[in-house]
Amino acid sequence: MSSQAQTTVVGKLADISFLEGHWLGTYNGGPIEAGWTAPAGNNIMGYIRMIKDDKPALYEVFAFEQTEKGPVAMVKHFKPGLIALEEKAVSDRYNFIEAKKNQALFEKDDISVRIIYERRSQNQLVIQRGKLEDNKWVFIDLFIFNRIP
Template sequence: MKKLSLSLLFVFIYFSSFGQNTLKLGDNKSPKATLADIAWLSGHWRGEAFGGITEEIWSPPLGDSMMGSFKLVSEGKTSFYEICQLVEENGSLSFRLKHFNSDLTGWEEKNEREEFPLVKVEKNAVYFDGFTIKRISNNEIHMYVVISDEGEAEEVEFKYFRFSK
């Protein structure tokens, strides 16, 4: 019986982690990385999520950061924005963002922000704590973010395609 319980526990752990695209930093230190490692993110991207159109725009690296913005449009109206920053500091990278309503009133307090330290960087992927960006091709990226709501955490996938008129 003990062997069966351990086997079932292993199967549960295996399948509950299968398909997960995000990582946790835990007590580890962020690895060495530079903005050059993720310069492929630069560009204008569009996709669909949360029942609407999502848009991300990322500037090329300049100085010690990359500047980004996010917008969700549902039923022809902007739902919310994010101002984002990928920053080089202490020999590694960090992803920061602030949320804004459609009228630019902020979600976070004035001096607060969401921050995701770097966990791992690969040629076509960058893993921040609870937030992952993967390059599928030069014209497609996927982002995965762990969103918590009332104690429940869920990994959400965003598929983006390079936008051009």
């Protein structure tokens, strides 16, 4: 889809079903593990677990819920001990913008960040983070995962 297109795209959870599976990568010198369920009951659940020096560093819990405007990604972050970083009733929210085959783009509610979820091959999943620089979105690979059984 062209960025100039004026049509409103309503995404479906099927557009991000490529996330399903168990994934492992490295981040900040330690392993990072992720998993996402298949779509069911108008949602997809997921997690990311970061480990540093053989100890938990950060947990992220994801819920992608279907809305009339498309999937909304809600993320809560926890320190070791399952201590929430966000307030009890608050989560980071990312709204669906568009999807292509094995790729979906989301934007944070405050428009400060965009996230691309991309399955680059059958066994590789990449999450990219984008920030606005000189009126252009610039993306970097944030997490690179390989499928694990």
